[in-house]
Amino acid sequence: MTEDIVVSIDWLADRLDEVRVVDVRDAWEFDGIGHVPGAVNVPFDRFRSSEGDEGMLPGADRWTALMEDAGIAPDDCIVAYDDEHGVFAARFLVTALLYGHDDVHLLNGDFSAWSRSHETTTDAPSVEPSTYEVREPTASPLVDFETVRDALDTDAVIVDTREAWEYEEGHLPEAVQLDWRELVDQETRGLKPDDELEAHLSDRGITPDRRIVLYCNTARRISHTYVALKHLGYDTVDFYEGSLTEWKERGGPLVEGDAADDA
Numbered sequence: 734m735t736e737d738i739v740v741s742i743d744w745l746a747d748r749l750d751e752v753r754v755v756d757v758r759d760a761w762e763f764d765g766i767g768h769v770p771g772a773v774n775v776p777f778d779r780f781r782s783s784e785g786d787e788g789m790l791p792g793a794d795r796w797t798a799l800m801e802d803a804g805i806a807p808d809d810c811i812v813a814y815d816d817e818h819g820v821f822a823a824r825f826l827v828t829a830l831l832y833g834h835d836d837v838h839l840l841n842g843d844f845s846a847w848s849r850s851h852e853t854t855t856d857a858p859s860v861e862p863s864t865y866e867v868r869e870p871t872a873s874p875l876v877d878f879e880t881v882r883d884a885l886d887t888d889a890v891i892v893d894t895r896e897a898w899e900y901e902e903g904h905l906p907e908a909v910q911l912d913w914r915e916l917v918d919q920e921t922r923g924l925k926p927d928d929e930l931e932a933h934l935s936d937r938g939i940t941p942d943r944r945i946v947l948y949c950n951t952a953r954r955i956s957h958t959y960v961a962l963k964h965l966g967y968d969t970v971d972f973y974e975g976s977l978t979e980w981k982e983r984g985g986p987l988v989e990g991d992a993a994d995d996a
């Protein structure tokens with residue numbers, strides 16, 4: 734349907750009958766404030782668990798049950814959205830990819846952006862439970878502690894997608910700080926235009942010819958950056974699911990201070 738991992742509001746509006754729309758906001762928002770017509774609700778806290786398969790992945794069984802309850806089949810084209818510039822929806826998207834669901838996209842702009850120009854509803858969607866089976870992902874971007882530690886001594890760009898104050902309190906050696914929100918356009922609530930993104934990333938040395946390794950605290954914010962880089966065509970983007978939570982538990986080296994101190 735489309736190869737682009739990010740789809741526009743108009744693209745979705747033209748295909749509401751063809752795709753499965755997933756709203757990852759809390760149930761009270763979905764029911765009370767309204768949602769995109771036909772959307773199903775899979776709240777963020779239902780697909781995050783520290784007791785799942787790895788990091789915050791919920792586990793194959795829980796994921797399967799969520800997809801079946803939402804009436805989603807393995808080959809459905811999914812478009813996910815939230816009301817937080819896409820960062821929660823991006824986590825849904827990456828989770829789906831890691832459980833082998835290939836045809837999954839992020840709405841470029843969130844519920845607030847959609848509702849400026851398109852109809853919303855509080856009608857409950859009619860959902861037929863599906864049969865779902867997780868699959869091996871075509872290619873997994875997941876990397877573990879050892880792989881990230883080994884990458885420290887290479888040309889890979891390690892990217893910390895947290896806020897500057899968090900970075901200053903402790904970051905991986907030589908990591909580049911890129912708050913995920915720097916890629917967001919406050920007006921459209923989606924990604925900035927591609928040329929702006931490319932220029933901004935390139936200023937930090939984050940270029941498509943390099944291997945990129947992403948981390949944050951619990952792999953939520955890197956999900957958004959991952960989607961943005963994939964949208965721009967970056968090939969090698971490593972996704973450290975354990976992120977700083979595991980890094981600290983395993984005694985990985987940390988450096989204090991701002992980006993200038995590392996230069």
Ligand SMILES: O=S(=O)([O-])[S-]
Pocket residue numbers: 895949950951952953954955
């Ligand atoms: O977004 S986060 O996983 O760093 S809390």
